[in-house]
Amino acid sequence: MHIIVCIKQVPGTTNVQIDPEKGTLKREGVEAVINPFDEYALEEGVRLKERTGGKVTVITMGPPQADSALREAISKGADEAILVSDRAFAGADTWATSYALSSAIKTIPDYSVIICGKQATDGDTAQVGPSVAEMLDIPHVAYVKKVEEINDKFMKVERMMEDGYDLIETPVPCLITVVKEINTPRVASLKGKMNAKKAVIKQLNVQCINADTEKCGLKGSPTQVMKIFTPPQRKGGDKFTGEANVQAQALVKKLKEASII
Numbered sequence: 001m002h003i004i005v006c007i008k009q010v011p012g013t014t015n016v017q018i019d020p021e022k023g024t025l026k027r028e029g030v031e032a033v034i035n036p037f038d039e040y041a042l043e044e045g046v047r048l049k050e051r052t053g054g055k056v057t058v059i060t061m062g063p064p065q066a067d068s069a070l071r072e073a074i075s076k077g078a079d080e081a082i083l084v085s086d087r088a089f090a091g092a093d094t095w096a097t098s099y100a101l102s103s104a105i106k107t108i109p110d111y112s113v114i115i116c117g118k119q120a121t122d123g124d125t126a127q128v129g130p131s132v133a134e135m136l137d138i139p140h141v142a143y144v145k146k147v148e149e150i151n152d153k154f155m156k157v158e159r160m161m162e163d164g165y166d167l168i169e170t171p172v173p174c175l176i177t178v179v180k181e182i183n184t185p186r187v188a189s190l191k192g193k194m195n196a197k198k199a200v201i202k203q204l205n206v207q208c209i210n211a212d213t214e215k216c217g218l219k220g221s222p223t224q225v226m227k228i229f230t231p232p233q234r235k236g237g238d239k240f241t242g243e244a245n246v247q248a249q250a251l252v253k254k255l256k257e258a259s260i261i
Helices: 036-052 064-075 094-105 128-136 190-198 244-257
Strands: 002-006 009-011 032-034 055-061 080-084 113-117 140-150 154-161 164-171 174-178 202-204
Touching: 002 036, 002 128, 009 064, 032 036, 032 064, 036 055, 036 113, 036 140, 036 174, 055 064, 055 094, 064 080, 064 190, 080 094, 094 128, 113 128, 128 140, 128 174, 140 164, 154 174
Parallel strands: 002 055, 002 113, 055 080, 080 202, 113 174, 140 174
Antiparallel strands: 009 032, 140 154, 154 164
16 A cells, blocks of 8 residues: 655744745745644654555655755655755745645555544644645545555544534545544654665656646745734733722723724
8 A cells, every 4th residue: 555645844843934025935944844733734744654554655855955855754754755845836825835746746656545634833824735636636634533444445534523523434546534533653763864864855846746836935825925924912001900900990991092992
C-alpha cells in the first residue's frame, strides 16, 4: 500500500509580522516547522504503513529550505520525500497550491490514500486537502478522527462531528484530512534521524509535473490580497476598584458620560 502525506512548512511562532510594502508575512529570521496538524497526518500515515505494509511518501510545495521539513518527516517514519519547488509557484493561494500539489501527485503511480492535516496554522482555510482531491477526481473525507479499516478496495473512517461522529466508507484511492484527536505523533528516533540525514530528496519543478504556468503561483491565483496590515494596539481601559456597589455606580456614571445609557 502506498500512502502519500502532504505537509507544509509554517512559521513556528504566533508573533507574525507583516511586510508593510509587500503585504506578505515576514519569514526571514523566523523558525520554520512542520504545520502542527500535518504532524498528525504524518503519524497516521506511518501507522497505516505499519498496519498494512507498503510505504509512505511525504510531499510538500515550498522553497528549497522546505527540505528540512521533509527530512524531519523521514526521521519520523516516512520512506520517501518529494519537494515541489519552483519560482513559478511563488505567491500561490490555496487554489494554485492545490493545483501544483495535485499535478505532482499525478506523477506518483498506484497510491491508495492521501492524508493531509485538516488545515495549516498560517492560513486556517482548510481548503487545500479537499481541493487536491477534487482536482484528482477522487473521494475525500474531512475531519477524520479514526481509521477503522483500510484495504485495497475501501477505507472506513470516523468523521468527527459536533454531536458525535459519522462512520463513512469510501473507495480507494481517496484523500482524508485528519484532526488532532486521531493520534499522538511520535518523536524521531536516532535511527530515523540518521536515515533522514542521508536521504535523497526528490525535487520537482514546474516542467517535471507538466503544470501550466498560467495556473501556478501568483499568476494562477484567483485570490488577490489587496492589503494586509497589523491592527493598531488597543489602549488600556478604565479599571474600577472597591466594593461591588461602588464599582457599579462608577460604571453607570462612565456609561452616562459616554452617552451609552
